[in-house]
Amino acid sequence: MSGDVGDPGLKLDSYLPYRLSVASNAVSGLIARAYEDRFALTVPQWRLLCVLAEDGRLSQVQIVARTVMDKVTVSRAAQGLVKRRLIGRSQNTSDGRSHVLTLTPEGRGLHAEIAPLALAYEAALIAGLAPEEVTLLKRLLGRLQSAAGQLAGEAPSSPSLR
Amino acid sequence: MSGDVGDPGLKLDSYLPYRLSVASNAVSGLIARAYEDRFALTVPQWRLLCVLAEDGRLSQVQIVARTVMDKVTVSRAAQGLVKRRLIGRSQNTSDGRSHVLTLTPEGRGLHAEIAPLALAYEAALIAGLAPEEVTLLKRLLGRLQSAAGQLAGEAPSSPSLR
DNA sequence: CTGCATTAATTAGATACCTAACTAATTATG
């Protein structure tokens, strides 16, 4: 607390990327542990179950575009889910490279079982927040995400990305 | 096979832990790349430089308490910084186990060099946000963090949660 | 029809992180 600091403008506790990372790690760790302990699912696997439950049939590239996960992460998550018979893969008749992923009945059942738990966690996390605060929070997170994406895409220091 | 979705209440895009994770990954990735590319610093190393620049002399346990990093992460970050002569370690005379970390002049200089860049990134990220939105965002992130900590069974990690 | 670039997906290697186990120094307790 002694004030002899050369950079009064940079305080870690009020630095937004730091606050965002710490909060996200706390929340993600909580959720990840819940899925892992009770259902032996990783977070990427759970996300696959969610998007397939929402959208029906998707290829892996579509999942990569839909979520913001790496294609390797999606590939590994899909392998694990196929092995547990929670999703199925069928050949895409029009494109021999891509496989279409769908939930099996077991996968659908597991998703239906976990979804209330996931919503309960979310409800517990935002219990102290007003609904309009939650709405604003989500909007602000979206703005930060797109701002980060733009800044990363501009690549001020490296004009050649290949 | 239209949208036969059993859980209209769980939409991934509006699920807060997901939004938080995606936004944090985007921002962290941007920042991490900047530190890594230009200064060969990992994020934990940068955080050590920051807290030492702010607080002066700290032991590793104090840094663990101050930031929310794991002690292993702190240990390795400190090793790398010592090797580059950016921080120094001195024996604590009153406790032979603990070492006191301080910035070297080089470390202080590097911190002073990076800090404006870090602040510029933050400014670019929040460029489209009103100041009161930023304030609210930080407060909401703090609330989520402490809520997650409580749900995980921990005590609130830092007494200075404002 | 044939090469050439692109795309979907997997595999491999390197790095980072977390949980545990471990060493060494300190404190508490009998």
Next chain:
DNA sequence: CATAATTAGTTAGGTATCTAATTAATGCAG
């Protein structure tokens, strides 16, 4: 004062993730 219990810090092992390189299928130019 001896010994057990804590604490500071490091090392090790397993796992997850990112970057690159690879395989296989598609589309396009000549």
